[in-house]
Amino acid sequence: MSDTLIKICGLSTPETLDAAVDAGATHVGLVHFEPSPRHVSLEDAAKLRRRVPETVKVVLLLVNAQPEPTERAFHTVRPDVIQFHGNETPEWLALVRKYLDVQIWKAVGLRDAASLDWARKFEGIAGRVLFDSPAQALPGGNGTGFDWNLLAANPPATPWGIAGGLDPANVAEAIRVTGAPLVDVSSGVESAPGVKDVDRIKAFCKAVRGA
Numbered sequence: 001m002s003d004t005l006i007k008i009c010g011l012s013t014p015e016t017l018d019a020a021v022d023a024g025a026t027h028v029g030l031v032h033f034e035p036s037p038r039h040v041s042l043e044d045a046a047k048l049r050r051r052v053p054e055t056v057k058v059v060l061l062l063v064n065a066q067p068e069p070t071e072r073a074f075h076t077v078r079p080d081v082i083q084f085h086g087n088e089t090p091e092w093l094a095l096v097r098k099y100l101d102v103q104i105w106k107a108v109g110l111r112d113a114a115s116l117d118w119a120r121k122f123e124g125i126a127g128r129v130l131f132d133s134p135a136q137a138l139p140g141g142n143g144t145g146f147d148w149n150l151l152a153a154n155p156p157a158t159p160w161g162i163a164g165g166l167d168p169a170n171v172a173e174a175i176r177v178t179g180a181p182l183v184d185v186s187s188g189v190e191s192a193p194g195v196k197d198v199d200r201i202k203a204f205c206k207a208v209r210g211a
């Protein structure tokens with residue numbers, strides 16, 4: 001049984017959040033980004049956050065948030081992790097790390113070897129780098145993948161994970177090719193954009209554990 005960490009992201013209802021926890025997710029993600037079909041207000045995110053047992057980590061996803069909204073989001077929701085999924089710089093994230101007592105993850109769109117060089121700039125700042133497909137209509141949550149072989153050839157030295165187009169059918173192969181210590185899914189466990197499907201959440205977690 002694989003011990004790969006599992007993040008189910010974009011949860012917005014108590015029922016699907018509980019289903020992700022019960023299915024064995026190690027991390028649950030709440031998206032606070034208004035253009036997203038998975039957006040939750042800070043107040044709703046705080047309510048969902050309170051349902052999560054201590055054994056499961058809560059990840060709050062922000063995109064290019066300014067300093068004051070970032071601080072407000074942290075103090076309202078009290079997540080274990082903030083996932084920055086926009087064009088945030090290493091310098092800005094170093095400041096966040098200095099002033100907020102929260103683990104930082106940085107999403108990096110993986111296009112080519114240069115993207116890996118960019119990811120290295122977050123070493124010592126981000127507690128984890130999350131590789132996703134390059135930004136499209138939305139900066140993430142598009143359900144599209146990237147070339148996993150880029151990572152197979154150059155696995156990062158710091159903690160990392162993969163996202164982008166994962167689903168119950170392909171996640172075992174993604175783990176086999178990349179050796180990723182964490183897998184993150186949103187669209188692949190939905191029946192429509194923003195609508196999580198409990199059976200697909202269960203199938204995803206089962207596929208990871210069987211990898």
Ligand SMILES: O=C(O)c1ccccc1N[C@@H]1O[C@H](COP(=O)(O)O)[C@@H](O)[C@H]1O
Pocket residue numbers: 009010029031033036037038061063085130132138139140141142143144163164165166184185186187188
């Ligand atoms: O989920 C969103 O709507 C979203 C919006 C803006 C930035 C990131 C977003 N989601 C994250 O993108 C990756 C990949 O998601 P998918 O499985 O391909 O749909 C994942 O980290 C999501 O949490």
